[in-house]
Amino acid sequence: MTERPLSPHLSVYRMSRYTLLTSILNRATGLALSAGLILLVYWLVAIAGGANVYRGARTVLSLGVLKVIYVILLATFSYHLLAGIRHLIWDSGHGIEREQAKRSSWLLAIASIVLFVGLAWWALHAGGRTP
Amino acid sequence: MTKSSGTILDDAKRRAGTAEAQEGPSNLRSPLAKVLGQGSAKEGVRHWWAQRLTSVALVPLTIWFVVSLLSLPSFDHATVVAWIGQLWTSVFLILLVLTAAWHSQLGVRVVVEDYVHGGGMKALALALVTFFHAVVAVAGVLAILKVAFGGAA
Numbered sequence: 001m002t003e004r005p006l007s008p009h010l011s012v013y014r015m016s017r018y019t020l021l022t023s024i025l026n027r028a029t030g031l032a033l034s035a036g037l038i039l040l041v042y043w044l045v046a047i048a049g050g051a052n053v054y055r056g057a058r059t060v061l062s063l064g065v066l067k068v069i070y071v072i073l074l075a076t077f078s079y080h081l082l083a084g085i086r087h088l089i090w091d092s093g094h095g096i097e098r099e100q101a102k103r104s105s106w107l108l109a110i111a112s113i114v115l116f117v118g119l120a121w122w123a124l125h126a127g128g129r130t131p
Numbered sequence: 132m133t134k135s136s137g138t139i140l141d142d143a144k145r146r147a148g149t150a151e152a153q154e155g156p157s158n159l160r161s162p163l164a165k166v167l168g169q170g171s172a173k174e175g176v177r178h179w180w181a182q183r184l185t186s187v188a189l190v191p192l193t194i195w196f197v198v199s200l201l202s203l204p205s206f207d208h209a210t211v212v213a214w215i216g217q218l219w220t221s222v223f224l225i226l227l228v229l230t231a232a233w234h235s236q237l238g239v240r241v242v243v244e245d246y247v248h249g250g251g252m253k254a255l256a257l258a259l260v261t262f263f264h265a266v267v268a269v270a271g272v273l274a275i276l277k278v279a280f281g282g283a284a
Binding site: 049 | 189228273275
């Protein structure tokens with residue numbers, strides 16, 4: 001079993017291809033957001049636990065490491081949302097020509113950066129509040 | 132199958148057989164495979180369709196959540212309890228947790244199917260993915276309901 005080459009055959013791909021990069025990024029950001037879902041549920045459970053439990057959870061949730069994670073989650077959300085919408089547009093049969101897909105991958109890159117910067121700016125100027 | 136000559140499936144197989152005969156030898160799919168239309172995964176488009184359906188629902192739900200969260204005046208216990216206590220907040224939060232957990236399960240499942248090898252390991256990993264997402268969904272929904280019904284004061 002282990003003798004045979006197993007997928008993913010990472011070495012055979014040209015990582016610079018926009019098709020590969022946009023696809024694997026969508027998967028990676030999806031996994032990151034799955035981890036974010038755990039944080040969300042932890043937060044909800046802490047709220048349900050009452051004021052004392054929540055106070056303890058807030059000290060955990062406002063750790064420096066988690067602040068970095070919130071920034072990463074905002075970035076991954078921005079990308080996964082727009083890449084997902086791009087996939088839905090493809091599913092409707094539009095934009096699947098090579099040139100169109102190339103253009104939309106650039107649009108995706110720019111739009112997700114703009115969305116991320118906008119959200120991060122809003123999060124900061126909303127008073128620097130952390131959970 | 133030998134005795135079921137009168138069933139709908141048999142009839143469909145016959146019709147598919149005829150269609151294939153007309154198309155000629157270039158079509159390599161068996162008549163049965165064409166009739167069932169399920170591909171090799173044996174469950175048709177269920178996974179694909181569920182992923183699309185949940186992603187369409189998550190577009191407004193996640194945007195609503197991020198905007199609401201960033202609009203909260205503070206993250207004090209009283210403030211978030213009052214926020215979740217509003218009827219439509221709890222409705223959308225429950226929908227968000229359930230849809231996100233389902234969508235996440237569909238996605239992580241594919242990643243495991245792609246990257247985890249060996250029959251036993253793959254089955255174990257897929258079972259853990261399922262259990263884990265069930266726990267996340269139930270815990271999230273129950274927490275929201277508890278707050279919504281005033282149990283977190």
